[in-house]
Amino acid sequence: MDPRKLLYFATVVEHGSFKKAAKHxxxxxxxxSTxxxxxxxxxxxxxxxxxPSGVSPTPAGDILYAHARLIREELTLAERRVATHEHQPDDMVVVGTLPSLIANIIPSAVCRWRTRHPGPTLRVIEKIQLELLISLVRGELDFIIAQTEWYxxxxxxxxxxxxxxxLYVLGRPGHPAFERDDVTLGDLARYPWVIQMIGRQRSLLEKLLAQEQVGMPASLTExxxxxxxxxxxxxSDSLAMLPGSAVDADVHAGKLRPFNFNGPLFHRDIAVIYRDEAPLSQTSKELVEAVANAGLKLASASLATDPPNTGGSADDL
Incomplete structure (x- = not known):
């Protein structure tokens, strides 16, 4: 397959005309045309x-165009990285992290790390897990701080x-579910839920509710x-599941209130993930250690909860 013709083909599809594509x-x-x-x-x-109205891809052309577009994007990325390589400082650190870590753990780590490294340029990128992994593999990030899941x-x-x-199940302080002493996760499935896109929280909620033979909530916002x-x-009366480090201030301010569900499934491992071909620099290693220390300190603090719910514990799962 001729790479140049492949890129020409993508241009023709996007312009819908040989005349417009040729001009571009x-x-x-x-x-x-030849x-x-x-x-x-x-x-x-x-x-x-x-x-007579233009050019459009056939079913086979649609399939090939999807690949051609990705190949062109990779070529563009490669050109951009090569062009900017000489202008990027050797001591620049580019790290990706999860949204749930950006509110507390990462800022705390960066503040501590900056006391010893005031000079390097630090770029922090916030993305969901799958996007972090893709950006890491493409070389856009030096390393990521993310869940071990999907490693x-x-x-x-x-x-x-x-x-x-x-992780905690959270509601507003006046949520009607708090009026029950024996509320279960199955009971909470009757309420609306708001969850993160494509992540462990959705699969975890499905698994927890399946243990009680209950389906996913009818009202979901992602x-x-x-x-x-x-x-x-x-x-609102919507419920969510978030790590304690991301909601500690909100709970103490009285904006959110945790339910007392606990057990192995409510815990997650956070790791540094990097490319095998690109080991961490010493500067990056010290930032990673700062993240580890901040995480150990902030994640170990449990939120205040009510006395145990007799029907809601996940300890048996």
Whole structure:
């Protein structure tokens, strides 16, 4: 497959016209048309439908275009990284982290790390778990602070567990579910829930409710922002599940209140994950240690909860 013809093909699909695509590529229209004819013959597939109203991809062309677009994006990324390499300081640190860690643990670690490293440029990127892993593999991040879950999803990565934090089911202080002493997670499934996009919290909630033979809540709101989750919970009867380090201040301020569910499934391991081919620099290692220390300190503090619920503990799971 000719890489240049592949990129030409993507341009034709996006412009829907040989004339417009040729102008964008700065080549003649006949040359582009001939190139696409040869490209189709080389693959033995018709990729483009040509009509009086323009050009559109065939089903096979749609499949190829999806790959062509990704290849072009990777080439663009490679060009940008090479072009900016000379201008990027050797002591720049680019770290990715989860939204649930950005409110407390990461800032605390950065403040401690800065006392010893005032010079390096630090760039902190906040993304959900899967996006962090993809950015790490693509070389956009030096390392990430994320959950150990999905670690084996991609090859060429290494990890080291830094600390363990606890997840809490949270509601507003006046939530009607707090009026019951024996409330279970199954009972809470009757209320709306707000959860993080594509993450352990959804799979965990499914697993916990399945233990009680209860389906997922009928009303679900998904987002990638911890602040959004907390605001929805504080202002409605929606419930959420977040780590204690992300909600400690909100609980003490009386904005949120935790339910007293506990057990192994309510704990998660947080690790540093980096590419095997790009070991951490000494500067990065010291930042990682600062994150570990902050995590151990903040995640170990339990939120105040009511006396144990007789029906709601997850200790048996």
């Amino acid at each position: 590529l700065n080549i003649s229209q006949p040359a582009l 190139s696409m004819d040869r490209f189709e013959r080389s693959l033995g597939e018709r990729l483009l439908d040509r009509g 084996g999803f991609m090859e060429g990565l290494r990890q080291r567990v830094l600390f363990r934090d606890r 987002c990638g922002s911890v602040n959004f989750l907390k605001s929805i919970v504080a202002g």
